[in-house]
Amino acid sequence: MSETHAPARGAATLHDVAREAGVSLATASRVLNGSTRKVAESYRERVDAAAEKLGYTANLSAQATARGTSAIVALLVADIGDVSFGRLASGVVRGAEEAGFIVTIADTGRDPERELRLVRTLRGQRPRGLILGVARKAGSDSAALQNELTALAAMGCHVVVLGEGEPGQRSISLGNRGGAEALGAELAELGYRQAVVIGGPEGLRASDDRIGGFTAGFTDGGGTTAAVRHGATTRDAGYAVARELLADGLAEGTLIFGVSDLVAAGIASALRDAGRQVGVDIAVAGFDDIPTCRDIGPGLTTVRAPFDDLGYRALRAAVESDWQHDAEVPLALEVVVRGSTPRRDG
DSSP: OOOOOOOOOOOOOHHHHHHHHTSOHHHHHHHHTTOSSOOOHHHHHHHHHHHHHHTOOOOHHHHHHHHSSOSEEEEEESOTTSHHHHHHHHHHHHHHHHHTOEEEEEEOTTOHHHHHHHHHHHHTTOOSEEEEESOOBTTOOOHHHHHHHHHHHHTTOEEEEESSOOTTOEEEOOOHHHHHHHHHHHHHHTTOOEEEEEESSTTBHHHHHHHHHHHHHHHHTTOEEEEEEEOOSSHHHHHHHHHHHHHHOOOTTOEEEESSHHHHHHHHHHHHHTTOOBTTTBEEEOSBOOTHHHHSSSOOBEEEOOHHHHHHHHHHHHHOTTOOGGGOOOOOOEEEOOTTSOOOOO
16 A cells, blocks of 8 residues: 655745734734734734744745845954954854844955955845954955945945944944054063064054054154064964064064964964074064963963954944944953063163
């Protein structure tokens, strides 16, 4: 005897949920689609129970089309493997949980063309907000990218830039220059008089701000920045440039400032591989205060940057219609001195 099978049933619809709960379609929609209109608690419980029983999920695309925007906030980062971007994303997700939004994250790979393609694709999702958490070069945004961002804004999407934004654009700044200036002044006070800086590519805003701030603070404190070398803001770049500096000759007591903790970690590894002692021989400082660099020996002197708070604030800027930049309290950065830069006497 051959077996007979019931025909496969499609996904549950809103009509199915309303019928199961014994309520009107409008009531089921108000409960499940996030309407601001009040629904009696007894009806809400019946609709939620029916939706769970039937396995109903809302059609986000249809909701986005009906409302003009979706309950999605998009976050673009340059490198999801970078610990700082991970902390940023954590803050964004924390804010999204509170505000009832879903976060989608995309990695640009530090490629402007990929960033443009991602923004263009995201426009089809009609996100409520777009957070550009990528490292930017001054004047690097193409006309095509600006057109895409303008189109997103016209659809009701709040575009938020981390760092300096265009006039009228929502932006959250980390205060890179001020934090690096405080670090330079502190290290000059500790007795350092000769420094070398390893930064990111020329024109990269965050790197340039950190280089400029550190140089100003260190010089005002009586120090001299002997050289500035440029590379990528990665551990391997820090290692490679430090090897070049070692080959050229580094005097004992020199301070090397890497514009990120990842760069500084590469510098420290290169020094150890060359038989030099971090702190005792050559001092090393970074910026960000990623957890890993608190635990290596000696601990890394750095600037503690609250990336999780930065992400949280960026999320609020992306979803709040009445968000005002002037109401933002500056993020607090803190110089943290550890064993990689002991006080120098004489």
